[in-house]
Amino acid sequence: MSNTDFALAVEDLTVSFDGFKAIDAFNLYINTNELRVIIGPNGAGKTTLLDLICGRTKASAGSIKFKNTELTRMAEYQRVRLGIGRKFQTPSIYENLTVFQNLEVSFPKGRTVMGALAFKCDDEVKARVQVVAEDIFLSDRLDLEAGLLSHGQKQWLEIGMLLMQSPELLLLDEPIAGMSARERDLTAELLQRICKGRSVIVIEHDMEFVKRIAHKVTVMHQGKLLAEGPMAQVQADPKVIDVYLGH
Numbered sequence: 001m002s003n004t005d006f007a008l009a010v011e012d013l014t015v016s017f018d019g020f021k022a023i024d025a026f027n028l029y030i031n032t033n034e035l036r037v038i039i040g041p042n043g044a045g046k047t048t049l050l051d052l053i054c055g056r057t058k059a060s061a062g063s064i065k066f067k068n069t070e071l072t073r074m075a076e077y078q079r080v081r082l083g084i085g086r087k088f089q090t091p092s093i094y095e096n097l098t099v100f101q102n103l104e105v106s107f108p109k110g111r112t113v114m115g116a117l118a119f120k121c122d123d124e125v126k127a128r129v130q131v132v133a134e135d136i137f138l139s140d141r142l143d144l145e146a147g148l149l150s151h152g153q154k155q156w157l158e159i160g161m162l163l164m165q166s167p168e169l170l171l172l173d174e175p176i177a178g179m180s181a182r183e184r185d186l187t188a189e190l191l192q193r194i195c196k197g198r199s200v201i202v203i204e205h206d207m208e209f210v211k212r213i214a215h216k217v218t219v220m221h222q223g224k225l226l227a228e229g230p231m232a233q234v235q236a237d238p239k240v241i242d243v244y245l246g247h
Ligand code: ADP
Pocket: 017, 022, 040, 041, 042, 043, 044, 045, 046, 047, 048, 049
């Protein structure tokens, strides 16, 4: 497979903060339909990597290609338009709006072919909200104020807000933080489902959860690639046990 066949190809990516390389000549290749999990100790550079891919942080050197389009000099909003959706560690939803309204406002403006035909546009948005609400287990909570959801449901709503934009690459930073066991089970199922037709990168610490969802695992350490492969292989890797799993 050549590097142009991947949905996402990150090569020699480097970012320095005052001389400290938080990401150091890092390579990452992700396919469509793939759910990749990134693990590694605190400070390994996992969140910074997602910041670089979504455009929140500018790369010092290297390349990030998404469907063969170079992203590194593109603004964050341009990357969103290209189909990159990012979920941060703490959910950022509108607590005072209903679940329905949160999803509705996340529908990309100007992407509908209906243009000025506002009423048809409304129907299109409503239909999309229903589909997404079902995806995220909240179809019976549409009229509830989002602030009243459980922490886990808020995490789902934020994923739903991203799904409203039909992203082709989803970046999720610790999506099960604060979730109950039942919510974690449902999230595993949700992630398996939503990686179809797109690529999903998840940063996660819970190894039981990683085992359940990951197609492949990438282990980061000090801004570099430490190991990569199926969970069983990565878990048995002495380097990984030494810097991460052994603690
Ligand atoms: P992880 O998510 O793997 O825990 P981070 O990507 O948050 O790690 O951080 C990687 C390293 O980069 C840490 O040492 C962190 O302090 C540093 N870092 C991250 N962002 C910045 C920044 N904006 N300025 C300076 N240092 C940063």
